[in-house]
Amino acid sequence: MLLAKFxxxxxxxxxxxxxxxxxxxxxxxxxxxxRRTRTTxxxxxxxxxxxxxxxxLALAGDxxxxxxxxxxxGLVALTGFDGLIYSIGFLVGWPIVLFLIAEPLRNLGRYxxxxxxxxxLKQTPVRLxxxxxxxxxxxFYLIAQMVGAGTLINLIFGLPYSASVVIVGAVMLTLxxxxxxxxxxxxxxxxxxxxxxxxxxxxxxxLGEFGMNPLDLFGTAADENxxxxxxxxxxxxxxxxxxxxxxxxxxxxxxxxxxxxxFYTVPDAKAARTSVSWATLFIGFFYxxxxxxxxxxxxxxxxxxxxxxxxxxxxxxxxxxxxxxGTPFFGFxxxxxxxxxxxxxxxxxxxxxxxxxxxxxxxxxxHGDAPEQEQLRVARxxxxxxxxxxxxxxxxxxxxxxxxxxxxxxxxxxxxNFPALLMAIFWRGFTTAGAVSSILVGAISALxxxxxxxxxxxxxxxxxxxxxxxxxxxxxSMPLAFGVGILVSLLRPEPSARARFVEAERRIMLGxxxxxxxxxxxxxxxxAR
Amino acid sequence: xxxxxRDSEQVAPPQTRPAARLDTTGVADDAExxxxxxxxxxVALALTGAMLVVYFGFILLIAFAKDFLAKExxxxxxxxxxxxxxxxxxTWALTWTYVRWxxxxxEPALARLRR
Numbered sequence: 001m002l003l004a005k006f007x008x009x010x011x012x013x014x015x016x017x018x019x020x021x022x023x024x025x026x027x028x029x030x031x032x033x034x035r036r037t038r039t040t041x042x043x044x045x046x047x048x049x050x051x052x053x054x055x056x057l058a059l060a061g062d063x064x065x066x067x068x069x070x071x072x073x074g075l076v077a078l079t080g081f082d083g084l085i086y087s088i089g090f091l092v093g094w095p096i097v098l099f100l101i102a103e104p105l106r107n108l109g110r111y112x113x114x115x116x117x118x119x120x121l122k123q124t125p126v127r128l129x130x131x132x133x134x135x136x137x138x139x140f141y142l143i144a145q146m147v148g149a150g151t152l153i154n155l156i157f158g159l160p161y162s163a164s165v166v167i168v169g170a171v172m173l174t175l176x177x178x179x180x181x182x183x184x185x186x187x188x189x190x191x192x193x194x195x196x197x198x199x200x201x202x203x204x205x206x207l208g209e210f211g212m213n214p215l216d217l218f219g220t221a222a223d224e225n226x227x228x229x230x231x232x233x234x235x236x237x238x239x240x241x242x243x244x245x246x247x248x249x250x251x252x253x254x255x256x257x258x259x260x261x262x263f264y265t266v267p268d269a270k271a272a273r274t275s276v277s278w279a280t281l282f283i284g285f286f287y288x289x290x291x292x293x294x295x296x297x298x299x300x301x302x303x304x305x306x307x308x309x310x311x312x313x314x315x316x317x318x319x320x321x322x323x324x325x326g327t328p329f330f331g332f333x334x335x336x337x338x339x340x341x342x343x344x345x346x347x348x349x350x351x352x353x354x355x356x357x358x359x360x361x362x363x364x365x366x367h368g369d370a371p372e373q374e375q376l377r378v379a380r381x382x383x384x385x386x387x388x389x390x391x392x393x394x395x396x397x398x399x400x401x402x403x404x405x406x407x408x409x410x411x412x413x414x415x416x417n418f419p420a421l422l423m424a425i426f427w428r429g430f431t432t433a434g435a436v437s438s439i440l441v442g443a444i445s446a447l448x449x450x451x452x453x454x455x456x457x458x459x460x461x462x463x464x465x466x467x468x469x470x471x472x473x474x475x476x477s478m479p480l481a482f483g484v485g486i487l488v489s490l491l492r493p494e495p496s497a498r499a500r501f502v503e504a505e506r507r508i509m510l511g512x513x514x515x516x517x518x519x520x521x522x523x524x525x526x527x528a529r
Numbered sequence: 530x531x532x533x534x535r536d537s538e539q540v541a542p543p544q545t546r547p548a549a550r551l552d553t554t555g556v557a558d559d560a561e562x563x564x565x566x567x568x569x570x571x572v573a574l575a576l577t578g579a580m581l582v583v584y585f586g587f588i589l590l591i592a593f594a595k596d597f598l599a600k601e602x603x604x605x606x607x608x609x610x611x612x613x614x615x616x617x618x619x620t621w622a623l624t625w626t627y628v629r630w631x632x633x634x635x636e637p638a639l640a641r642l643r644r
Contacts, residue, residue: 081598084613085591092584092616095623099573099580219605230607231599232591239592246588250581273631280624284617291610426570502559505566509639 014331033179056278061188074313076294080229093253146394252410438485
């Protein structure tokens with residue numbers, strides 16, 4: 001090899017060049033998008049002008065985090081089959097989004113998922129509760145991404161951890177403040193193409209070493225590390241643990257605010273449908289590749305060297321890239337990993353900012369009646385606050401377990417956001433009090449159960465035992481959120497919400513032009529269109 | 530009220546007739562719309578159910594039938610890995626089924642309602 005080899009924690013010139021090229025592309029996109037971001041419609045929803053195919057790519061770019069690229073490849077490399085359980089779990093939520101959520105959400109709302117929940121309910125309480133749900137999911141997910149970003153950039157580029165977090169935060173804030181959702185969308189599209197392209201090339205190179213036969217690859221991995229790597233092992237030990245994790249992964253996807261927000265970037269429900277089907281295709285293809293990449297790293301790099309750099313296996317994909325195609329390809333994959341983080345934190349920060357500015361400020365404080373210029377200004381201030389918050393959390397919480405934070409975010413999303421959204425869309429008898437109690441009970445029970453679970457009590461605090469036996473709370477907290485929402489709605493019916501169900505149904509199917517605007521229309525008409 | 534309508538009908542039939550027609554089609558629309566909405570819900574629930582059965586079937590096998598999943602089909606391929614790939618392919622198949630139904634049945638029905 002002509003170029004310097006990858007040494008963790010030391011600056012690698014090839015990686016830095018690719019990194020700078022990508023930052024340049026991201027800033028170019030921001031500048032281009034800033035000239036197209038003049039209204040809140042454009043800032044939050046890219047002017048509803050993204051096509052279904054583009055949004056499919058952007059959804060894939062928004063969803064496939066560094067945790068799923070580096071994390072799952074590493075998990076498969078170290079545990080084999082058990083890692084694949086995550087690959088599959090992260091995919092199966094997408095059909096649920098397609099069948100139940102995407103189209104109604106697109107037609108009921110404007111910028112946030114709270115728009116859809118609050119459509120025929122009382123605005124203030126529902127939006128405040130939904131903001132709690134959104135902000136808790138976004139915060140835990142952001143912590144995971146920022147901590148991951150700091151660790152990764154430190155590993156690849158040799159920068160100090162805090163400086164790495166600040167750099168990611170600064171690039172993200174530039175992107176969001178200048179170009180809002182338009183810039184975010186295109187960075188996510190570029191990232192998805194780079195990530196899927198890079199992973200495909202790497203998978204081909206790996207398979208090339210095994211006569212293009214994946215079974216030879218799996219067989220070699222099993223010969224070197226024992227047959228156990230091709231079968232379920234100890235990563236998911238308890239029966240109920242497996243079920244609870246499965247529930248959180250499947251229904252969490254349908255409650256992630258940054259994913260739900262993407263459906264407003266397309267012009268109509270049909271495009272929302274198209275975008276999920278493309279996203280499912282891309283994401284499924286990518287997770288199939290993780291089978292090859294994970295076992296490839298296991299067979300070609302070996303578990304010892306992978307663990308030598310990072311106990312959690314996060315370096316597996318990077319080491320594999322260097323192994324199969326040398327340092328230039330490693331530099332490319334490292335830059336892709338950075339792009340991956342940037343695209344996800346941008347989407348998350350924007351969704352948190354939208355909850356603060358659109359739901360809390362415009363619809364609660366200003367009762368849905370704020371001038372366009374003020375809305376846009378508040379949106380940017382909220383973005384700045386949310387981004388600053390993410391940077392601080394990333395620095396303060398260095399060393400936190402990333403997988404745990406992601407699991408927690410999915411559990412809260414599945415418990416706080418998904419039940420209320422589903423019932424608001426499909427159940428005539430759902431009420432304001434039902435929605436508020438469902439969201440709050442879902443969020444609080446998920447948080448409390450996580451705190452008394454082995455994940456915190458045993459793994460973090462080092463206690464012998466935990467009060468609650470499950471590592472993931474979704475098995476209890478999600479049914480609880482549904483139960484409370486149903487019970488409260490039945491005990492105190494809300495005739496006005498029931499009366500508007502047909503109108504909501506009409507709007508879900510026929511779109512915005514079909515019925516009168518909601519009682520307190522979310523937004524003043526946009527000026528430049 | 531009734532007489533007035535009749536009066537105006539006599540005086541200016543072109544004005545009231547479109548209004549009256551709009552009204553009746555509006556009522557018919559609502560019934561048809563609700564029927565189509567519940568039809569979409571049935572399809573969505575059936576497909577959601579299929580996804581749940583497939584995925585949680587897989588999870589239950591992981592939880593309760595580890596030995597079955599560890600069986601080798603051929604060298605390098607266990608039942609577990611084969612089923613894992615099948616779950617991903619099923620995800621695609623169910624997605625495709627829904628999109629095809631939506632494009633062939635749901636969208637044309639919606640287009641009729643819109644008219």
